[in-house]
Amino acid sequence: MNRDEIINGVLLMLVGGLVWWQTASFPTLEEGYPGPSLFPRIISVGFILTGGLLLFSRALKKDQVTPTEKQWLKLLGGLGLVVIYPILHPHLGFIPTLGIVCLGMGFLLGVKPWIAVVSAFGTVLFIFLTFEQLLGVSL
Amino acid sequence: MSILFSWEGILALLLGGFYGAVFGAIPGLTATLAVALFIPVAFFLDPMIALPAIIAISSVAIFAGDVGSTVARIPGTPASAAYLDELYRTARKKGPFYGLGISALGSAVGGIIGTILLIFSATTIATLAKQFSSFEYFWIAVLGLAAGIFASGGSPLKAFASLLFGLLLSTVGIDPTLGHPRFHFDSPDLLGGLNYIVAMIGLFGFSEVLEYLYTGTEQKYEPPQKVGGAMHQFYKKPLLLIVKEKWLVFRSAVLGVFVGFLPGAGADIGAWVATSFQQMRKGKDPADAAEEDNEDDRIILAGTSSNNAAVASAWIPALSLGLPGDTVTAIVLGVFLMKGITPGPLLFEQQPDLLWSLYLTFLIANIVLLPFYGFLTARMASFLIKIPFKLLLSFITGLCVIGAFAINNSVFDVWIMAGMGLVAFLLRRGGFPLAQVVLGMVLGPIMEQNFMVSAIKSRWDLMSFFERPLALGLMVGTIVIVVLGVRLKSRFLK
Numbered sequence: 001m002n003r004d005e006i007i008n009g010v011l012l013m014l015v016g017g018l019v020w021w022q023t024a025s026f027p028t029l030e031e032g033y034p035g036p037s038l039f040p041r042i043i044s045v046g047f048i049l050t051g052g053l054l055l056f057s058r059a060l061k062k063d064q065v066t067p068t069e070k071q072w073l074k075l076l077g078g079l080g081l082v083v084i085y086p087i088l089h090p091h092l093g094f095i096p097t098l099g100i101v102c103l104g105m106g107f108l109l110g111v112k113p114w115i116a117v118v119s120a121f122g123t124v125l126f127i128f129l130t131f132e133q134l135l136g137v138s139l
Numbered sequence: 140m141s142i143l144f145s146w147e148g149i150l151a152l153l154l155g156g157f158y159g160a161v162f163g164a165i166p167g168l169t170a171t172l173a174v175a176l177f178i179p180v181a182f183f184l185d186p187m188i189a190l191p192a193i194i195a196i197s198s199v200a201i202f203a204g205d206v207g208s209t210v211a212r213i214p215g216t217p218a219s220a221a222y223l224d225e226l227y228r229t230a231r232k233k234g235p236f237y238g239l240g241i242s243a244l245g246s247a248v249g250g251i252i253g254t255i256l257l258i259f260s261a262t263t264i265a266t267l268a269k270q271f272s273s274f275e276y277f278w279i280a281v282l283g284l285a286a287g288i289f290a291s292g293g294s295p296l297k298a299f300a301s302l303l304f305g306l307l308l309s310t311v312g313i314d315p316t317l318g319h320p321r322f323h324f325d326s327p328d329l330l331g332g333l334n335y336i337v338a339m340i341g342l343f344g345f346s347e348v349l350e351y352l353y354t355g356t357e358q359k360y361e362p363p364q365k366v367g368g369a370m371h372q373f374y375k376k377p378l379l380l381i382v383k384e385k386w387l388v389f390r391s392a393v394l395g396v397f398v399g400f401l402p403g404a405g406a407d408i409g410a411w412v413a414t415s416f417q418q419m420r421k422g423k424d425p426a427d428a429a430e431e432d433n434e435d436d437r438i439i440l441a442g443t444s445s446n447n448a449a450v451a452s453a454w455i456p457a458l459s460l461g462l463p464g465d466t467v468t469a470i471v472l473g474v475f476l477m478k479g480i481t482p483g484p485l486l487f488e489q490q491p492d493l494l495w496s497l498y499l500t501f502l503i504a505n506i507v508l509l510p511f512y513g514f515l516t517a518r519m520a521s522f523l524i525k526i527p528f529k530l531l532l533s534f535i536t537g538l539c540v541i542g543a544f545a546i547n548n549s550v551f552d553v554w555i556m557a558g559m560g561l562v563a564f565l566l567r568r569g570g571f572p573l574a575q576v577v578l579g580m581v582l583g584p585i586m587e588q589n590f591m592v593s594a595i596k597s598r599w600d601l602m603s604f605f606e607r608p609l610a611l612g613l614m615v616g617t618i619v620i621v622v623l624g625v626r627l628k629s630r631f632l633k
Contacts, residue, residue, distance in 0.1 A: 008569045012300055019307060027319055033599055036314035036321055039587045043310070046303045053296055074352040075564070078536075082345065082557045085540050086550035098537055105533045108352065119530060123537040130165065136176065137545045 009055030016047030077108050094139040099124050151188045152500065155195030156508040160516055162196070163203025163215050165542070169336055170200035170216065172546070174470050186478040187493065191500035193474065197467045198250060198504040199512050201450050205242040205443070206516045209235050210523045211535050213344035218410035220339060220577045222418075222442035225435040232432060235520040236372035241436055242443045243513025244377045245388065249444030250505035252392035253399070253451030258498050261455050262487065273589040273596065274604055278613035279398070280586035283408055285617045286415030287578040289624030297571045304566070305579020306586075308333050315588040316595070328551040335580045337543045337552045341559025342573050344539040348532050349564040369521070373514050384440055387417070391441040392448035399449025400456055407581055409449030410442045417441035419624055447509075451501050458482055458494070 019040050026037035034041070081104045088097045102123045106116025131137040155177075162173035173196050181189035204215025209230040214220040230238030271279075288298045311322045312332030323329035381388055394416070395409035417438045450467075457468035461482040475482050480490065487494065523531070543556035563573055597603035605611055 004569065008571075015307075022322065026314075026321065027317060029316065029595075033594075035317050036319040038591070039583075040307065040310050040321065043303050043307050047300070047307075050296060050300045050303065054300070057296070071353050071355075074355075075349055078349055078352040079557060079561060082536065082540060082553065082560070085544075086553045089544075089550050089553075094541075098540065101540060102533045102537045105348070105536045109529050109532055111529060111533075115530065116533070119533045120537075123534045126534075127537055127541050130161070131541060131545060134161070138548060139541065139545065 006055060009051045009053075012047050012051030012054060014051075016044045016051060019044035019047065074108060078105065081105055081108065095124055095128065098127065147185075148188055148191065151184070151192040152195045152503060152508065155192035156199045156504065156512050159196035159199035160203045160512040163200035164206035164516055164519070165215070165538070170197045170204075171467055171470070173197075173200050174467050178470065178474065181474055182477060186474070186480060187496055189474060189478070190471070190493070190497055193467070193471055194497065194500045195504050195508055198246075198447060198450055198501070199508055201446055202243055202246040202443070202509055202513060203516055205239060206520050207344075209238050209242075209520045211344065211531065212347050213535070213539075214339060216446075217335060217339065217407040217577055217581050218442070218446040220343065220574050221411045221414040222439050223343065223574060225438045229432070229435050229439060230520070230524065234372055235524050236369045236517045237376055238439070239513060239517035239520060240373035240377035241380060241439045243509050243517070244374070244381055245440045245443035246447035246513075247505045247509040248381055248388050249392040249395060250447035250451055250509065251502065252389065252444070253396050253448030254498060254501040254505065256393075256396045256448075257451050257455055257501065261459050270609060272607070272610075273592040274607050274610040275613060277586060277589040277593055277604070278610050278617065279408075280582045280589065282613055282617045282620065283412050283415070283582050284578065284586070285620045285624070286412055286419065287575050287582075289415070289419045289620070293570060293572060295624070297569075298575050301566065301571045301573065301575035302579045304562075304571075305576040305581075306583040307579075308338065308576070309580045309583025310587070315584070316591045326551075328549065332584075333555060333580070334546055334552065335577060336546055337555050338559045338580060339577055340539050340542050341556035342563040342576060344535055344542070345556060345560030346563035346567060346573070348536050348539070349560055350567060351528070351532055353564070369514075369518065373517055374510070380436055380440065384437055387437055388440060388444045391417070391445040395445030395448030396452040398445075399452035407446070408585075409452075410446035411578055411581070413445030414438060414442035419620075447505065454497070454501075458486060458497075 023037035023040045023044070026040075027035055028037070029035040081101050084104075085097055085101050088100065092100075099120050102120035103116055106119050107113070109116075111119070128139070132139050158177070159170065159173055163170060174193055177193065177196060181193070184192070201216060201218060204219040205226055207213040207215045208219050208223045208226045212223065212227050214223050219226075226238055226242065229241070284302060287302060288295050309332070312320065312330055314321050320330055391413040394413045398409040398412055453468050454471070457472055459482075461472065472482060480486070480493070539556060539560070540553055543552045544550060546552060563576075566573060566576070593604060594601070605614060
């Protein structure tokens with residue numbers, strides 16, 4: 001049994017169910033015709049059917065390799081670095097915050113420290129000059 | 140018209156083209172944003188200079204959206220997302236000059252065809268566009284979605300799931316019938332809906348970073364074989380391909396014109412429909428790698444020739460009816476009003492000089508500016524592509540963050556971008572295609588709004604969706620696509 005495909009199918013069906021549940025509070029049009037809930041509900045049924053079909057047609061295929069814990073940690077690290085930007089930006093401003101994000105990403109990717117520093121500096125400088133100075137986009 | 144050939148006119152075209160190339164090539168900066176930021180400058184310019192400059196900006200920016208696809212797999216425009224994988228593969232296997240050469244010259248030829256149709260049939264086409272009601276728009280969206288399902292190389296079931304996900308994302312925000320807020324989770328930032336440029340940066344750009352962090356490897360391609368110099372790769376080989384595939388280019392450009400002139404549709408949907416038709420043909424003989432590469436070239440050609448044809452044709456409803464064909468022409472209409480020009484049928488009688496200078500600019504932009512700036516951007520891309528991917532990722536991350544932030548100057552969009560990146564990573568892991576998510580986001584609002592308008596207009600008599608000849612024709616087209624798609628896929632799977 002292909003565990004990943006079973007998870008895919010179940011997740012799709014769950015998303016479909018959640019969407020349907022969310023639309024329960026949406027108002028209807030006059031004379032009871034569906035209004036804002038119509039399209040989300042059609043999509044929700046689509047998710048449930050697709051999930052079911054995926055479960056049915058793919059569950060017997062071969063299994064895939066299980067990821068290691070280190071892979072997940074790196075992934076979460078990358079995600080965390082980007083999430084830092086909206087948190088720190090209001091306090092530190094654009095240049096230091098972006099510098100931290102790019103430097104952290106360099107370290108996470110395993111490049112040499114001096115390359116990470118140069119790369120972060122270059123990225124911040126390029127973005128500052130292009131966006132703010134050349135194109136007048138306020139950062 | 141002489142003002143166009145004055146030094147101010149030529150400078151406006153050259154600077155406009157350069158400005159468009161920079162905007163198009165940087166993820167997060169779009170042709171629309173470029174034109175919008177140009178408006179304060181346009182205010183002080185003669186309309187005979189301002190309008191041609193806008194044409195130069197938008198024509199080059201739409202092409203330059205392919206630079207991000209070539210270097211980092213980040214499409215600059217939704218139109219570029221339609222043939223993202225093919226362009227990325229071609230640039231890696233055969234070199235960025237060849238990949239961007241097909242893109243630039245395909246765009247140029249498509250743009251020229253679109254301009255010729257604009258010159259000779261603007262009023263006729265505009266009359267046809269007037270026949271399109273909400274019923275036809277609904278079927279156009281359904282047709283685009285149906286083609287999108289079979290356009291993915293993998294499982295149509297997974298492509299359908301991706302499309303559903305895109306459609307679901309398009310329902311976030313105020314609904315088009317009652318103005319009821321949907322899926323906003325009490326966040327005022329979500330009331331306006333999700334910006335698909337922000338979503339695209341997360342889907343294609345940030346997910347690439349997460350994928351690398353997770354796997355620690357990138358997809359390796361054989362280095363491209365050196366056949367001739369950069370000029371040969373960029374100009375000669377793509378031109379030979381265009382001559383060989385002339386009917387494909389012509390067909391895609393006409394399709395681009397047809398979709399582009401529909402008010403509200405524009406280059407993005409034009410490119411998606413043309414690309415999807417070509418992608419559906421792919422995979423007949425997967426064992427033949429060379430043929431698969433050639434098919435990639437044809438798909439890029441179909442997409443690029445249709446999107447620039449649509450850039451020109453989006454001006455048809457703007458000039459003849461005063462209706463915007465896309466967001467750029469919506470801004471152009473604002474410039475018209477700012478300069479005291481009234482678009483409509485009278486424009487053709489009262490301002491022939493202005494019209495001819497616009498037509499001429501489209502031709503200059505496609506014959507001169509696209510090949511010129513295309514070559515320059517390809518040179519830049521060929522430099523960037525040599526940088527080890529690992530080093531480029533830190534730069535891509537910075538660009539993703541700032542690209543998302545810069546659109547609305549909102550940190551909330553960075554959250555959305557990060558979330559979309561994670562979702563895209565999970566979709567990629569599960570084997571779900573990403574391009575179909577963008578297609579769902581672009582076509583979803585058009586489909587829903589026109590369905591609801593039609594249904595309410597006909598007092599929920601659903602048979603009215605099949606009564607108008609044009610709507611019926613589009614419905615038959617959708618069925619043909621589904622039947623052909625299923626047949627081609629089943630033949631491919633044998």
